[in-house]
Amino acid sequence: GxxxxxxxxxxxxxxxxxxxxxxxxxxxxxxxxxxxxxxxxxxxxxxxxxxxxxxxxxxxxxxxxxxxxxxxxxxxxxxxxxxxxxxxxxxxxxxxxxxxxxxxxxxxxxxxxxxxxxxxxxxxxxxxxxxxxxxxxxxxxxxxxxKTPEELAEERKVKAQIESSMAPMLFVLALMNMPGYAVFEIVSEKATGLRHLQVLMGIRVSEYWCSRFCYDFSKAILFYVVPAMVLFAAAGTVLACAETLVLIVAHLLVAYPLGYVVSTLFSNEAREGGTATAKAASTVFSMFLMLGFFLVYMAEIILTTLNVGLSPSDLQAIRILAAILSPAAALAFGLRAVIMCKAFGINIFSFGSVAATMSQWGLEQQLNVDTAGLPLLLMLVEAFLFWAILVVKEARQMKNDFMPVVRVVNKISRALTSCCRRKGVAKKRVSAEDVEDEDVRREREQMEASPMAAPGDAVSLLHLRKAFLPKGDEEEGTVAVADLCVRMRRGECFALLGTNGAGKSTTIGMMLRHFRPTSGSAFIDGKDVAASGAAVDSLYLQMGYVPQHNALFEQLTGREMLTFFAGVRGVPQRSLAEYVRKWLEMADIAEYADRPCGTYSGGNKRKLSLAIALCGDPRIVVLDEPSAGVDPAARRKMWGVVGRNLSGGGTVVLTTHHMEEASHLGHRVGIMVRGRLACLGSPLHLRSKYGGGYDVAIRAAAGKGVEEDVLPLIKGLCPGASVREQTTKAYAKVALGHAGKDFSLVHVYTALGKAKEDGVVENFVATQADLEEVFLRILRLSGEDPSIDLAENAEAAAAALTTFEEAVAYMSSPEDKPIHAPAL
Ligand SMILES: Nc1ncnc2c1ncn2[C@@H]1O[C@H](COP(=O)(O)OP(=O)(O)O)[C@@H](O)[C@H]1O
Ligand SMILES: [Mg+2]
Structure with a gap:
């Protein structure tokens, strides 16, 4: 005026x-x-x-x-x-x-x-x-x-805005780490092979996810929601109400399944350094939630505060988008709505943003108050959606849906980078002709002739092949297993030998549905494991598995682990404790039974893994290097335990580096070279086929020489005899060839005995080539490593044994005596 x-x-x-x-x-x-x-x-x-x-x-x-x-x-x-x-x-x-x-x-x-x-x-x-x-x-x-009423209303508005923004922001930030941690646990369970082991041991996917959710949910309620609500009540904020609880529960219902869906994107393949992947995964997931929250929810606050000129309906649209993108933002909006609605007396779970009600405050500028109906509805719908996705994804566990995409991306990135990258040296490939012997070929021909598994077959692998995609800047992928045809019979122990990287674990992985074969198929009990269905799932319930990398719940004690898995295997509750005690005893870890198995030594972890695999007497047991890092005495005990399963009618598939183990346990042995079987047969068959037959180590008497004085004597009885190694004039090792075919062992022995009596020979001992020699010979024959010298390697192998006792056991075991024996 x-x-x-x-x-x-x-x-x-x-x-x-x-x-x-x-x-x-x-x-x-x-x-x-x-x-x-x-x-x-x-x-x-x-x-x-x-x-x-x-x-x-x-x-x-x-x-x-x-x-x-x-x-x-x-x-x-x-x-x-x-x-x-x-x-x-x-x-x-x-x-x-x-x-x-x-x-x-x-x-x-x-x-x-x-x-x-x-x-x-x-x-x-x-x-x-x-x-x-x-x-x-x-x-x-x-x-x-x-202050004027307008000023008061304005102040209240600002206060309500700040209060309603800050409190839930801190609240949501804390809550957001919880699904992230679940992702960490799930992905590390996958990466350590624990998840796979649980599936193999008979824990159903549905059971897994239900118990997972029950665990996560109750943990969140107990350790987060209850304390938070008490805190709110103590602080006297309007957040201390039933509506808040409803919103938080809805958030948990959506955030966890979202985390579960995210964790299904990570491969189920066990590998080293998997925990790092899990950490990264959980961090990324938490970051996603926080970022969604900050970028969208905070942006909304900033825009309102700065008054950038977005209309109330624009802001509403932004809020809805945020709530759709991030469950954390949805929760934050909900909580903000709780505060605002309580302040202005609006029904919290109504829909939309209420501006009209503000007129009672005489505000010229309209203040929009969001209600929590929409965020709540969104969360519930998304919860349902994510659970549905999880069910769909997990039901097709074996199928890697992203494979075609990965292939295309790989092709494009390779095409883009190939011009500026020097060609890598192609990995040496071996063809079937180069390595496979007639036994392997015969096995393949037999299997091709009757591709249906024979009744006696526990496992049959038909043209099994696995090629891994190139990783990082690798030029080409790895063919880990190439055209493998082999059958393992019921009641037999089949030992798969091979160098590191030969493809043993990959073969086992395909048998156990850990990897999907690139081509070919694996049958267990005549059923194709890649097929889906209850029949195939139930197969695994009758199988035991020791993964190459220990898959243990590190916080549980050995006793708890065994009790858990024996329970899963169906050992009755009342005899469970006694059963577990017996197995702890048998596995030789009773002493450590009540310590967390994360603290076990490598050897004891293997023993526990073996006990887990064998408890419940599964019909088929798959052992991937079960005795790695186990001392020789304990290893023999292990063989006893495995032997017990075998004599009970079980079938054992074993991979090992340990020749003695293979010859002790293996009814049949297959030696793998670069993804292919090089030879196949019983240890004795392989020895006589590939071993150099018999050697005789001779120490000549004083003044005599092996070459001039003893060799002519032997040559008379065994024309093919030749000095294999000569350490001194008086000591040499003479290769005789195959007994019965090339010479008569009795005749040679008698002649040498007579020479000893005559004072020409001081002492002598004949040794038969062992599996180790066969192994090394196969490697040399297949061109894997032409530099391998048999004698040297036997000693190197002995030298490479880690413990003194192991070396002693190795030396004193007649079977494994190095070819180049110490002086007699
Ligand atoms: N998940 C994987 N991704 C890519 N390559 C792999 C994977 N697993 C194994 N390989 C490769 O496959 C080959 C065979 O590995 P593996 O079966 O573990 O050998 P083994 O058990 O005989 O020591 C190796 O060259 C290895 O690098
Ligand atoms: Mg392996």
């Missing part, structure tokens, strides 16, 4: 005339004009309200002539000076002298202004200085104006 300040007597108030004069000058654009602060500062007055919009041009204020007309801008009040000739008030015509504008939004701004004006007046006359002390406070201490 307009207000006229009557100036009663022009003459009596020359100072007012001066003041009016300055304003008139200012209105006409004089740069020297004082702002009102200058006027009041002269009297040390602090403005209690921001009274003036005016200011000198160039000082950041608008010149008065540019101000909008008073009527168009309700916050601007206008103030007019009128000049009245002396002694003519109030009848004389009032001539407008000057006009001032001021901030009119405060209730007390007009009286404030008038006071200012008189203050200024007084100050300019020097009266304030001269005024009696009693008068001073009147001018100096103008109390702050009480």
């Amino acid at each position: 307009r207000f006229a300040l009557p100036v009663v007597d022009h003459e009596v108030s020359p100072n007012l005339t001066a003041l009016v004069g300055t304003f008139q000058a200012w209105e006409s654009g004089s740069p020297t004009l004082p702002r009102v602060e200058d006027v009041t500062n002269a009297a040390s007055q602090k403005p209690c309200v921001d009274a003036w919009l005016i200011g000198a041009p160039g000082c950041g204020f608008k010149p008065i002539t540019e101000l909008p007309p008073a009527a168009a801008e309700p916050r601007v009040g206008a103030f007019e000076f009128v000049s009245v000739p002396a002694g003519q008030w109030p009848q004389a015509p009032q001539v407008p002298a000057t006009r001032m504008y001021f901030n009119n939004s405060d209730l007390y701004s007009l009286p404030g202004l008038v006071t200012y004006l008189y203050d200024g007046l007084l100050a300019s006359t020097g009266a304030a200085e001269a005024a009696a002390p009693a008068l001073r406070p009147k001018f100096k201490a103008f109390p702050p104006a009480p």
